[in-house]
Amino acid sequence: MCVMDQKTIEQELLRVVHSHEHGAIIMAELPEENYLDATSASVKTLLDDGFEGVYISFQRPFDNLKSIFLRKDIDINKLLVIDVASALAKQSKVLHDRCIHIDNKLDINELVRAIYISLPKLISIKKFVFIDSISTISLHKPLSETLRFSEFLIRTIKKTPLSGSTFLIFNVASGLSQKKFIRDIALRVEETIRE
Amino acid sequence: MADLNYLAQFLEDDSVFESVPDGSVVLVETSLDLIKHVAPLIISKLGVRFGFVLLLTDKSFVDVARDYKSNNIVKENLSVIDCVAKKEGKPLMKDTHHIDLSGLGDLETMFAAVFEELEGFSGRKFLCIDSLNELIISNGAVNMAKLLHIVLTQLRTRRIGCLMLSVQDSLVDTVRADVIQLFDKVIHF
Numbered sequence: 001m002c003v004m005d006q007k008t009i010e011q012e013l014l015r016v017v018h019s020h021e022h023g024a025i026i027m028a029e030l031p032e033e034n035y036l037d038a039t040s041a042s043v044k045t046l047l048d049d050g051f052e053g054v055y056i057s058f059q060r061p062f063d064n065l066k067s068i069f070l071r072k073d074i075d076i077n078k079l080l081v082i083d084v085a086s087a088l089a090k091q092s093k094v095l096h097d098r099c100i101h102i103d104n105k106l107d108i109n110e111l112v113r114a115i116y117i118s119l120p121k122l123i124s125i126k127k128f129v130f131i132d133s134i135s136t137i138s139l140h141k142p143l144s145e146t147l148r149f150s151e152f153l154i155r156t157i158k159k160t161p162l163s164g165s166t167f168l169i170f171n172v173a174s175g176l177s178q179k180k181f182i183r184d185i186a187l188r189v190e191e192t193i194r195e
Numbered sequence: 196m197a198d199l200n201y202l203a204q205f206l207e208d209d210s211v212f213e214s215v216p217d218g219s220v221v222l223v224e225t226s227l228d229l230i231k232h233v234a235p236l237i238i239s240k241l242g243v244r245f246g247f248v249l250l251l252t253d254k255s256f257v258d259v260a261r262d263y264k265s266n267n268i269v270k271e272n273l274s275v276i277d278c279v280a281k282k283e284g285k286p287l288m289k290d291t292h293h294i295d296l297s298g299l300g301d302l303e304t305m306f307a308a309v310f311e312e313l314e315g316f317s318g319r320k321f322l323c324i325d326s327l328n329e330l331i332i333s334n335g336a337v338n339m340a341k342l343l344h345i346v347l348t349q350l351r352t353r354r355i356g357c358l359m360l361s362v363q364d365s366l367v368d369t370v371r372a373d374v375i376q377l378f379d380k381v382i383h384f
Contacts (some may be wrong), residue, residue, distance in 0.1 A: 035376035059344070059377060064351040068379075089348035135373060139341040175372025 009038060009193060010045040016191045017046070017126075023165040025154055027186050029194040032173035036068070039132055039171055044074050046130075051167075052078045052122040054115055054129045058136040061086045062099040080118045084111065088140050106140065108149045116156050125164025129157060134170045134185065143181045150185045201384050202233065206240035218319075218356030220347050222327070222378040224363045229384070233360055234259050234325045238273065241323070245356065246316020248274045250309055252299055252333075253326035255280035256288045274312040278305065299333035302342050309346075313355060320355045327361040327374070336370040347377055 009028065016026060030038035046053060057065050062083040069076050082100045086093055093101045100114055115129055131153075138146040150170065157168045170189065172182055177194070186192060202223065225233060234249070238259075241247060251259060256277045275293035279285065282298045294308050313320050324330070331339045350357050363383065366374070375381050 032372045032376040033381050036379055061348055061352050085344075085348045086352065089345040089352070091348060091352045133376060136344060136377070139337070139344055139373070173372040173376040175368050179369060 010041055012193045013042055013045055014049060016193065017049070017051075017128075017165075017167055020167070020190070021165060023127075023157070023167050024191055025157065025189040026167060026169045027189045027192045028169055028171045029174040029177045029192065030171055032175050035133070035173060039130075040068065040072050040074060042169070042171070043069075043079070043130060044072060046128055046167075047075055047078050049126070050124060051126040051128050052124040053080075053127060054118045054122070055079050055081045056084060056111075056115065056129065056131045057081055058084045058088070059132050061089075061091060061094070062096060063094050066096070066098075078124075080121060082111070082114050082118070084137070108141070108145055108152065111149065112152050112156055115153065116160065119160060119166065127164065128167040128169055129153070131168075131170045134172050134182065135176050135179070138181065147181055147184060151188065154188055202382070203236060203240060205382060206237065218321070218350065218354050219379045220350060220357045220377075221380045221382065222359050222361060222375055224361050224381065224383045227362050230326075230360055230362055234323065237323050237358060241321050241358075242273050245272065245319045245321035246274075246313070247272050248276065248309055248312045248316075248320070248322045250305070250322065250324045251275060251277045251279055252324060252329040253279065255283060255285040256291070256293060257285050259325070260288065260291075272316070274315065276305070276308050276312065299330060302330075302334055302338070306342070306346055310349065313353070320353075322350065322355060322357045324357070324359040327359045328365050331366065331370065331374075336367070336373070340370070340373045343374060344377055 013028065016024065028042060043055065062081050065081060066076055076098050079098060080100060081098055082102065084102060084106065087102050087104045087106055090104050100118060102110055102114055119127060134146065134150065137149065153168060157166055160166065170185060174194065176182055223233060238247065238249060256275050257280060273291060275291055276296060277293055278296045278299050280287050281295050287295050296305060296308065309322060313322065
């Protein structure tokens with residue numbers, strides 16, 4: 001599948017967030033070949049545009065992500081990172097004021113609650129919740145739980161009484177976009193960034 | 196061998212393996228013809244710079260050693276976990292620190308051995324797996340993708356670099372997409 005190049009994905013992301021005054025639910029289909037670069041560029045684009053965000057890191061432990069973001073000139077102080085990867089791999093938990101840990105059992109309700117509690121801690125009126133890879137959680141949880149997570153999160157974001165705008169961004173590798181559970185989530189989003 | 200020269204250059208690139216404090220996790224996709232040259236090249240380029248664990252899932256160490264004899268290998272830094280020799284009745288190596296496992300089915304034992312060997316080295320450490328394809332074939336795509344995610348997280352937590360090899364066009368598209376998004380970098384040659 002041919003996917004738009006990174007510059008275009010960033011431009012498209014900006015177009016979408018600028019066209020929804022009160023926020024929106026977005027799915028971004030990113031090239032799996034350079035997935036890390038693509039997700040990092042999206043985060044940088046949003047932070048540079050005045051956003052702050054809650055980053056749900058299914059793929060990487062916090063320290064690794066912090067180190068990558070530092071190299072890419074991404075300000076970690078504008079993010080709260082929920083380190084799900086360390087919980088999934090039962091790794092030791094790093095203490096850092098921008099990192100939120102969850103229990104190794106990875107309860108979906110607890111995860112959504114952690115996101116919900118984190119959002120008001122962001123100062124900017126422009127906020128985002130960034131799911132780094134919805135397919136990665138499906139490696140560890142049944143599809144029914146993955147779908148429940150996305151549904152629960154969408155409802156929580158839509159009903160949360162926050163001032164300003166809040167965007168929920170589900171990222172997925174473009175090669176997985178035709179999987180049924182991804183298509184089911186895509187039906188619930190308002191914008192899809194893809195070719 | 197222009198393509199192998201490119202890989203050699205890549206492996207020497209400081210920005211990839213030296214200045215990245217957490218270690219990089221890289222997937223190399225190459226052709227069936229070239230892949231046999233890659234493991235020896237990696238050992239020769241990285242074995243001198245890291246405490247190096249080589250997990251063999253496709254070729255036995257006897258076969259790999261035949262290919263890297265011409266290179267300068269610092270064997271003190273090398274630990275080999277050979278999952279092929281016993282299974283295929285190949286001779287076991289004597290002159291290099293190695294562990295012989297009886298196959299690819301017991302992932303828990305395999306990766307426990309990998310991390311035990313990595314712990315045995317001081318300083319910077321590196322893991323190379325000679326065939327991601329064989330692991331997926333032996334254990335199923337879903338099991339392997341899940342385990343791979345856990346292993347990569349453990350490596351990243353410990354700041355251990357990793358390079359895995361895979362034969363190009365050999366994985367189903369969705370399996371490949373599930374797996375390669377987990378890597379920091381994917382190179383083809």
